[in-house]
Amino acid sequence: MSAQGIAIIGAGMIGAAHAAAYRQFAHQFGQASLRLKTVCDMNASLAQELAAKYGFEEIKSDWKTVLADDEIAVVSICLPNFLHTEVTMAALAAGKHVLCEKPLALSADSARPVRDAAKAAACTSGTVFNYRRIPALAELKARISAGEIGDPVQISVRFQCDYAADPLLPHSWRYEFAKAGPGALLDIGTHAVDVMRFLFGDISEVVGATSTISVPDRYLPLSASVGHGHVELSDQTAKVDNDDVMSGLVRFVNGAQGFVTASRVAIGYGNLLAVDLFGTKGSARFSTEMPSFFDLARFDDDAAGAFVRVTNRPASPAVGDLAAVPHGLVSVGYAEWFGFMIHEFLSAVQNSTPFENGSIEDGFRAAQVLDAIQLASASNGPVQVRWQD
CATH class of the missing domain: 3.40.50.720 (NAD(P)-binding Rossmann-like Domain)
Structure with missing residues (x-):
């Protein structure tokens, strides 16, 4: 370079x-x-x-x-x-x-x-x-692709945060549909939808969806705020016109079904991404609250269907090459897997190769699903996802 x-x-x-x-x-x-x-x-x-x-x-x-x-x-x-x-x-x-x-x-x-x-x-x-760079999720994706859970049947992905649960958090662009789009759905649900696509493939239909605004008004700030920080508030309020919670039931191109939910008012959940998935040969579960492993259950294992813990280890994606301490079950957290993504991006830049694992195309595909979830919620009916477009 x-x-x-x-x-x-x-x-x-x-x-x-x-x-x-x-x-x-x-x-x-x-x-x-x-x-x-x-x-x-x-x-x-x-x-x-x-x-x-x-x-x-x-x-x-x-x-x-x-x-x-x-x-x-x-x-x-x-x-x-x-x-x-x-x-x-x-x-x-x-x-x-x-x-x-x-x-x-x-x-x-x-x-x-x-x-x-x-x-x-x-x-x-x-x-x-x-989140695609979490070693446990990346390995789980590889195992799904290798057929270890059989044909995909069902997946549930929930992204729950509590940054907006406090009604005294100031009004900002995040709570305006014109500037933020749908609230929890676009802010954190984008990650949940992408994880669904990452693990199970393209979504063909949103069967149904629902949304809730639980904090309808927020006080205007007297000074600029950063992130989800608190500042001194005025006595004037402004409407919140995007969702605090949004959930959708989806169908995949491969025939599997999925449930996705995003909340920014889930008290006690600072930043949780949780995945449960099921196939014809096995099941798996993962949570960012315990990011150093995922649990896998398969009928053809000696455990006869019982969950077995698969921990981070040097052979896990990114761990052996990039983790500061490449050793079994040493925790790998948000800052590290964010860094793994940056390393992958810079590698693509250096080698003049496409950045395919989280491409602009992936961003577009996620936007198509997010639009369909919004429309399904507004219309109270199913919406097709034109993912071929």
Whole structure:
């Protein structure tokens, strides 16, 4: 790779995850070729804090100047949802290698031109589906593909958080449909839908869905907030017009059925992704609360159908090559599997190969399913997913 700089556009909570991962792995691709160069945010103090913490060279306030910088080659887009499409399209047009946070867009119609631009571009691009890099889930995917659970029958994926359970959390773009799209569904349900697709394949139909807004109004803040932080509140409120909870029943192209649910008001669940899946020969279960293993039950095992724990070990995906301590059952957490994704992305950039495990196409396919879930909830009826489009 020739001399190249890395830029993060958006210095909030998720921008910090990108910064930490680049700092962890960029040096493996040669200090002379990959530089932690720019953090961009309209909030200069926030950008400066992030740049200083992770060793970036400079800050900027206008993302357009980042894309015009010839020294920048790799860009992470960590902005609010409603800006993802515009900035990703501009970055692709500028010839940058682009990693866009989920969701790729607020709708499939908005995601489609991004998908088309990514296909036509010579640069590497991807959507942030970091949960695919959890070693346990990656190994489970390989075992499913190898036929160890037989034909897929059923899967349940739930993503439950409690960051919005406090009614005194200030109103922000996250609670406006025009800026965030559907609430819990798009914010965290995007990950749940992608995990379903990752493990069981494309979804052909949303049979039914339902949504709930449990906190209908929130107080407006007196100052800017970062992530899900609290700030001093005014005495004025604004409506919440996107979902706090959304659930859907789906059917896969292969005939299996699935249940997906996302909640941002599940008290006691800080950030839980849980998977239960069933096939004609076996079952498996996994939870991010215990990320160092998954449980697998098969009829042809000596255990005769009882669950057996499959733990992280050096042979697990990414563990032997990338984990700080590649040893059996040593915990691998969020920051590490986020870093595994960044390493995979930088490897694709260096080798000029497609980033297929969480591609822009995957972001588009997820958007199609998310649209269908919304429509099924609004219409109280089944909706076909046009995944071939």
